[in-house]
Structure formats: C-alpha cells, structure tokens
Amino acid sequence: MNAQQPLSGGRADRVRDVVRVLVAEFAPDETPILDSLAQSSDARALRRLQRKTRRREPLGFxxxxxxxxxxxxxxxxxxxxIEIAVEGGTKSLWRKIRPKPLEVVxxxxxxxxxxxxxxxQAELIDKGFDEARAAAIAEALRRRLRQGDPGGGAVEE
Incomplete structure (x- = not known):
C-alpha cells in the first residue's frame, strides 16, 4: 500500500471536507454556509470567507x-x-512556487x-471561542487528520 494514502477511501480530502466534518459535529446549523460555497473552488471559497464585509450595517456591525x-x-x-505545519519555515519560498491556497490535505x-x-485551537480562542470548545474542535481535527497518517500512530502530547 502507498505510504501516502489519502484520508478517505482512495481520494485525498480537501480542506472543505475536513471543515464540513467539524462543522457538522460542532455547529450543524452552519451547514448552509458550506452549502453556499459548494460550487466554488476551495481557493475562491477561502477568499470569500476572508473578505471583510463592506456592506453598511444599520447598527455599524x-x-x-x-x-x-x-x-x-x-x-x-x-x-x-495545515500550510504552516506542512511547509515549516519555507512559507515565503513555497508561496512563490504555489501561490494559491492549499486545497488537498x-x-x-x-x-x-x-x-x-x-x-x-489558538486561532479559535483568539476569535472568541471558549477554550473548552476550541480544545474539543482541535481534538476532532486531530482525529480527522490522523486518518491520513500511514502508521495511524498516536500523536505524542
């Protein structure tokens, strides 16, 4: 068997697949947001999610x-x-070679x-999620990413 086996049944997961699993577990009421991005590439969906809302809100927020x-x-x-963890310290060089965001995990x-x-986990806490929920989401992400670990070995804490 190939040492680079994909996360799920013969094909590599995309970032959206990983996010969908986590959203389904922790915020199922937000699945319409994911559904609205279904026709977009991962790169376009990421740009849409990163974009600050420019519309005028009646209350200012x-x-x-x-x-x-x-x-x-x-x-x-x-x-x-995932980009930082995989790329390590070569981010600027890697960005020149592959300027679009990561899509396949x-x-x-x-x-x-x-x-x-x-x-x-740190980003979730920074964005206002409580530490317990951020830790639970990070643990679910760890389980999901380990599905692609060829050895399936435990991550040492």
Missing amino acids: GVGDLLPLLTPVLWIAVTKA SPMTPEQIKEACRLV
Missing part, C-alpha cells in the same frame, strides 16, 4: 461581530494551520498534525 461563526474561522484556520506526520491542531 454585523451578526458576526456579536457571535462568531465557526465555519469561516475554521476554514481559514485549518487552511493556514495530504497525509501529515504526527508532529505536523500536532502543530496544525495547536494553531487552529
């Missing part, structure tokens, strides 16, 4: 300012965390998984 939505935060955080080493989950 939107719902997202009151209550953070998990879907956009998670999609952006997972993409960035390749198998990762236990250390890369641990780093990606740490970064996602």
Whole structure:
C-alpha cells in the first residue's frame, strides 16, 4: 500500500471536507454556509470567507461581530494551520512556487498534525471561542487528520 494514502477511501480530502466534518459535529446549523460555497473552488471559497464585509450595517456591525461563526474561522484556520505545519519555515519560498491556497490535505506526520491542531485551537480562542470548545474542535481535527497518517500512530502530547 502507498505510504501516502489519502484520508478517505482512495481520494485525498480537501480542506472543505475536513471543515464540513467539524462543522457538522460542532455547529450543524452552519451547514448552509458550506452549502453556499459548494460550487466554488476551495481557493475562491477561502477568499470569500476572508473578505471583510463592506456592506453598511444599520447598527455599524454585523451578526458576526456579536457571535462568531465557526465555519469561516475554521476554514481559514485549518487552511493556514495545515500550510504552516506542512511547509515549516519555507512559507515565503513555497508561496512563490504555489501561490494559491492549499486545497488537498495530504497525509501529515504526527508532529505536523500536532502543530496544525495547536494553531487552529489558538486561532479559535483568539476569535472568541471558549477554550473548552476550541480544545474539543482541535481534538476532532486531530482525529480527522490522523486518518491520513500511514502508521495511524498516536500523536505524542
């Protein structure tokens, strides 16, 4: 069997697949957000989620300012965390070679998984999610990413 086996049944997961699993578990009411992005490439969906709302809100702020939505935060955080964990210190060089965002989640080493989950957890806390929920989401992400670990080994804490 190939050491670079994909996460799910013969094909590599995309970032959107990983995010969908986590949103279904932790914020199922946000699945319409994912559904609205279904026709977009992962790169375009990421750009749409990163874009600041420019519309004028009657109160000067939107719902997202009151209550953070998990879907956009998670999609952006997972993409960035996996890129950083996999690329290590070569981000600027890698960006010149591959300027568009990561779409396919390749198998990762236990250390890369641990780093990606740490970064996602920190980003969730930074965006206003409580520590317990951020830790639970990071743990679910760790389980999901380990599905692509060829050895299926435990990540040392």
